Amino acid sequence: MPPSIEQLKREALAALAAVQSPPALEAFEHRYLGRKGKISAALRSVGQLAEADRQRVGAAANALRQELIAAVEEKREELAPDGAAPRDDVTVPGLPPRRGSLHPLTLFMRTMEDIWRSMGFSFHQGPDLETDWYNFSGLNIPPHHPARDIQDTFYLKGHPKHVLRTHISTVQLRAAERQSPPFRVVEFGRVYRHEATDASHEAAYFECEGLAVDRHVRVTDLIGTLTTFLETLFDRKLQIRVRPHYYPFVEPGMDLDMACFFCGGQGCGICGQAGWLEMMGSGMIHPKVLRHMKLDPATWSGFAWGMGVDRLAMFYYRYADIRLAHSGDLRFLEQFN
């Protein structure tokens, strides 16, 4: 180290050692490390040195500069009185990270999807615009069958063979085209009914339908599987009853009811004083439909079920107007996430 730099170092370190307060430290920094400080001056003077010394002295000056910067930082910490600096106010509320949300129906359908997957059901996705065959005839609802009445259908101008699917039972025929039994399939999707909307009726809503086909599928499997699903979904033992019902594409056909969540079965406005809430329609796939699936009813049997997602979500999340799902109101959309 050239003598002048060496000297500068001793002087600087001595001066730093004498520093006892933050303002003094600031003055020290200014005097030695500032733009017009002694180190800068030393570095500027390197240019005037002989060629042979320049690099050596320059490097030494730079090294000293680094050393002093480190020493100043150390001194600064030394001078900082423990805990005396005002702490940040830790009582202020957090800054929430920007976050979006998934639609309550999306969340609800995912919950259901996960349960069906865990029970070995795979997924299918069919079109919303369906032909008469998939929506009606193939499901044992021939033209002019009175059952076409209860499903108020949207027809299209200029496309007489198509309808907006009125139910997602279409999956029974469509899924069977993709695979051979045994299989377990479920589909979630939108369905459409020509119906005036109110707090409990929608014209476009979601349904979930599934089916299981195997060699010896029984009514008891249907009841057991659907009960297990509902009890997993609601995470508790449920009071469930099975009620015979008619659907053209199943035989026998039945509805599953759950004791009303709201009144515990006592009867209230939501369950129409019945004490029971209808959860889903179901049944053993009709032999005609099995044949339309190109399966021999003598060998194969199966059950199918369908449920309205929007309605079930109302019970799950406990809101009273089905139209909230389509409201686009963030106060609804953001909840449940």
Added chain:
Amino acid sequence: MQLPLSWIRDYVKPKQSVEKLAELLTLTGTEVERVEKRVAKFSGVVVGEVQTVIKHPAADRLKVTKVIVKEKQAEPLTIVCGAPNVRPGMAVPVALPGATLANGQTLEAATIRGVESQGMLCAPDELGLGDDHAGILALGPGVKLGTPLEQALALNDTIIHLELTLNRSDCFSVQGIAREIAAVTKTPFKPHVVKLTEKGRPAKGTLNIRIKHRAICSRYVGRLVRNVKVGPSPQWLVNRLEAAGVRPLNNVVDVTNYVMLCLGQPIHAFDARQVKGHSVVVRWARKGEKLQLLDGSTQALTTTIPVIADSEKPLAVAAIMGGEHSGVTEKTTTVIIESATFDPVVIRKASQQLRVRTEASHRHEKEPDPAMVEAAADYAAQLLAELAGGEVAKGRIEAGKAPPAPRAIPFKLADAAALLGVPVAERRARELLTRLGCTVKTGKSQWAVTPPSWRNDLRIPEDLTEEIGRLTGYNTFPKTLLAGPRTPSVLPSSLALERLVRDRLASAGFHEALTYPWYGQHQRAAFGLNGPHLELLKPLSQDQQYLRQSHVPRLTEAVVKNLPRNDELRLFELGSIFVPDGKVLREDRVLAVVALAPEAYRELRGVLETLAAAGGIELKQIIGEHDTSFLAGATRVATITPFSAPQARRHKIRSKHPYAALELSLTGLGQHWIEQTDFRPFSNYPAVQRDVAFWLPAGTAYGPIHEALTSLDPLLTTLELFDVFTKADRRSYAVRLTFQADDRTLTADEVEAVLGRVHTILADHGAELRL
């Protein structure tokens, strides 16, 4: 359907309470919606008869009546009354002193304008029977004087409201429900017995019936009833009809409704005077024929409409509604009764074509029990004789053939047990099926089960299995799980992509919304959606006419709705759009994202770019007049529309932030998507960062510079535009450049060399370095 329990009890007398009965019915498939227990809202009111009516001596509007409340009452009651309809001979409700009326008022004898009134004649509203106050309630004939009114009106009855399934045509009647109750409660059923007395000349020779077109009607039975006196029905019949929700009209019409409700077979009555030649023909309508129906409408008939005609003209639309001209009026004396089996599909089509639905047509559509045709005609004739003084002409006039008896269903008990999953004892199965009216011929492995005529829904073995299942009670079944093999459930790639997209957007601060999949001309015009749209035949309203091709119009409405509570808004929706593509109806899964934010366009573009990058997709930008679109390969997959401030205002968005919309076809994106699963090595050598800032004249695009720099040199690995601002007519851009090599630490000279080329490119694009 609603039926009074008292009527059902004519045929079956179950021991259960009505609540228990309702539950039993519901759990065996005949759903009881509710049980309505009717209770009279009054007391102390009895049946009386008005003897004389004179004007009140001291009041123009009042009358003084003499009323008896028992046979041969020596001293009639004097009652002051103001109702306009009171007349001698009228049967009326009389509230005696001490009676309580529906409003809770207790009646006392009172002197009205100097005349002492010993009671009160009641209007319906005073008895809590609706809100009619126009006149005194006129009771029908056949009520005994002095009978408590609640008894005379059968008010203390229980009404069962049923939600029936349409396969069970047999249940749409009192007798059918009684039979079902008998089956589920194991109580004897008492079938209806007609007690008919015929009188006078036979119908044959007077009445002719011909089925000209067999496709319409397989069997037609007619009866002729002479000397009918049309008038009000007796009170008991009125009570039953009202309890069943049917409005009484006159004794002839009421009888037809009563028989239909009772036996399930629709009945029609013609005024024989209006039936030319007393000749009834079942045929298709002829082109140009017209018919005024009982509801007052005039229908232009076509050859697809089945009619009942006389020798000249149509009298009625078969099975649906009678014609005005041949309908029963006060002047009718001779009635032709029709009871027939019509083809359900013919009736259904005609009913749809005419848009006329009646209690009769909906029963005919479901094929009522063909074995009831004669009984219903006879019962109607019997009632006309009993209630309207008619004389039933001897003999039925019949055309067509009774349908063949139901066929036996081959039935294997083992199959039924296998489908149900529970053992079924032979004896029990036989007993259950027999209880339902089936004839069971047992065999070794297979039975022959013949359903009764009224159960046309029993056709295949599974139908019988259901009967055994439902009568056994599904709730007694054990719960089992599927036994067969299970394959892993994997989300199909299209659904996996939708899940990924939703998750990414939600975690990036966007809120998922759901909007209706249709809009109207207004939205199409406002958003320039000019291409051909699929149109609904009967939309719910004018602004729900077209199936959507964009989510943006409805999402924009959602933005406007949320605006009062939010400064910035970020929404997205993922769903189908519908595009007519010649004969093909295309459905695409589309993601739409809208942003109302300081950097709306760049946020949306960032969403698009990172999504594409996740699938290893390179996008190419095509700049349009109003929007900018992006290609993946040769397919246009996305469009971003930045709305100008005036445009946004036109959509009612009042905000200081710009508004923009991104539409991305997931169907298109999915086709180019490559699942990124392979590890990509990264450099372990230090990276060097340099910032450059420069000015561009306003109106000069930055994109080409970015593009040129991106492909400039492999050592220039990333490029981040981190600051943009405008000053006067210039815009400043600050870009952070990262330099890095895979195999070595870069020297200052290497970085400087590339940086020199960066400066050259900037200069070439007219950029001025900002120092």
